[in-house]
Amino acid sequence: MSAAPAPAIRIAGLRKAFAGHCAVDGVDLDIAEGELFCLLGASGCGKSTLLRLVAGLETPDAGRVLIDGVDVTSTPPWHRPVNLMFQSYALFPHLSVARNVxxxxxxxxxxxxxxxxxxxxxxxxxRLQGLGERRPHQLSGGQRQRVALARALARRPRVLLLDEPLAALDRKLREATQFELTRLQRTLGTTFVIVTHDQHEALSLASRVGIMDAGRLVQVDRPETVYERPVNAFVADFVGAANLLAGTVRGREGDTLVIETAGATVRVIGAMSPTPGTAVKLLLRPEQLTIGDTAPVSHNRLGGTLTAAAYGGDRWRYAVAIGDGLTLTVSEPNAVHPAHGALAPGAAVTVSWAPAVGRVLDA
Ligand SMILES: Nc1ncnc2c1ncn2[C@@H]1O[C@H](COP(=O)(O)OP(=O)(O)OP(=O)(O)O)[C@@H](O)[C@H]1O
Ligand SMILES: [Mg+2]
Structure with a gap:
């Protein structure tokens, strides 16, 4: 029997403070070889600092970094099998594409x-063959981004750290380049760690996502898990649009939790089982909600007033006031209910959802 292979990156108890402010506050994380790991978090939460610690551009106050099982905590950056593509990937403007690479x-x-x-x-x-003699200013934004990527990959690092690699691109180019990145990563099998503050990007690129808040990793999981089963309201809100309703647990009926929220009684199948009286938050994603009265009787319902309807091409987004100053966001594909576009603000509507889709979080 052979032992499990060492993770490509092992981060253990890593801590880094700047002038008393903890930028990275006790991070433990294993990233397996060949993973495409995305670090997600708000501006200033410590993403770049964490990458710089792995690359060796910062010295930790505590903790260790191992690459392929080898402790590199005191190894200088140029001797680590790691390459970092910076947040502002500066190409040399006076050098040709080929010389940059x-x-x-x-x-x-x-x-x-x-x-x-x-x-x-x-x-x-x-996919820039034939453009090697051009200068960076003769390229499009997406092509420049790919030159930076080629330069970062040229030395065949075991681990490539990319700090906001797509931030400078417009939306269409970003999406195209996301596919390109995943293709490259699969072709090369290099371990990628990508920092982003765009949740769609993280969810669509990553094999696993790590969500950071104030220097700590709050949740590390597969994209579907962080979106569908966030550990708390912060993660729920950060990885997508979230309706978070404050409620109180009333009891249990078999595998179903009964919750009182927004003046109504609603049911959640398969939720954890806090004792009656516990305050909770009910997470409902906008796309889990439906407007109209056609849902089965077993579905949950809340009455409200439509306050806004926005056409988004493939979907409609609705805002529904449900009393107590609360507003629900509902997102429906317009092919399913094209007539909903005719709903005028001010209309009384019913919002419904299946009891299987709600998520109960600690308040
Ligand atoms: N060299 C430094 N000196 C002092 N403070 C720093 C230094 N580098 C980072 N910080 C601080 O550490 C915290 C984390 O910074 P970091 O650059 O890691 O954030 P980030 O998550 O990458 O943010 P962004 O999304 O804006 O790039 C911030 O409060 C920042 O001001
Ligand atoms: Mg940063």
Whole structure:
């Protein structure tokens, strides 16, 4: 029997403070070889600092970093099998695309023929073959981004750390480049750690997502798990649109939890079982809600007043005031209920949802 392989990256008890402010506050995390791991969190929560600690550009106050089972905590950055693509991926404007990609290889003293060969292979990998002689300013934003990626990959790091690699791109280009990134990552099998503050990007790219808040990792799970089973209201709200209703547990009926919320009694199947009287938050995603009275009788219902309807191309988004100053957001595909576009603000509506979809979180 062979032992389990060492994780590509092991972060243990990592801590880093700047002038008394804890930027990274006790992070433990294993990332397996070949993973595409996304770090997600609000501005200033410590994402870049964590990457810089892994790359060796910051020295931790406490804790260790292991790459492939080797402790690199005191190894200088240039001796770590890691490459960091910075938040502002500065290309050298006066160098051609090919020379930009060759830069790290030349500095590492690789023979010229090998540099040429690797640059050509990298440009092909990021689909920029034929553009090697151009300067960065003669490229589109997406092409520049791919040059930066080729440069970061050229030295064949075991681990590639990418700090907001797609932030400078517009939405369409971002989505195209997301597919390109996952294709590259699968082709090379390199372990990628990508920092982003865009939850859609994290959910669509990652094998696992780590959500950071104030220097700590709050949840580390597969994208579907963080979206559908967030550990708390912060994560729920951060990884997508969330209706969070304050409620009180009234009791249990078999596998169903009975909750009083927004002046109504609602049921949640398969929820954890806090004692009656406990204050909870009920998470309902906008796409889990339906407007109209056609739902089965077993579904939960809340009455309200439509206050806004916004057409979004593929979907309608509705705001429904349900009393006590509470508003629910509902998102429905317009192909399902095209007539809903005719609903005028001010109309009395019923919002319904299946008892299986709600999530009960600690208040
Ligand atoms: N060199 C430094 N000196 C002092 N404080 C720093 C330094 N680097 C980072 N910080 C502080 O540490 C905290 C975390 O910063 P970090 O750059 O890791 O955040 P981030 O999550 O990457 O944010 P963003 O999404 O805006 O890039 C912030 O409060 C920041 O001001
Ligand atoms: Mg940052």
């Amino acid at each position: 060759a830069f790290g290889l030349e500095r590492a003293g690789l023979p010229r023929a090998e540099v040429r060969e690797r640059v050509a292979a990298m440009l092909e990998l990021v």
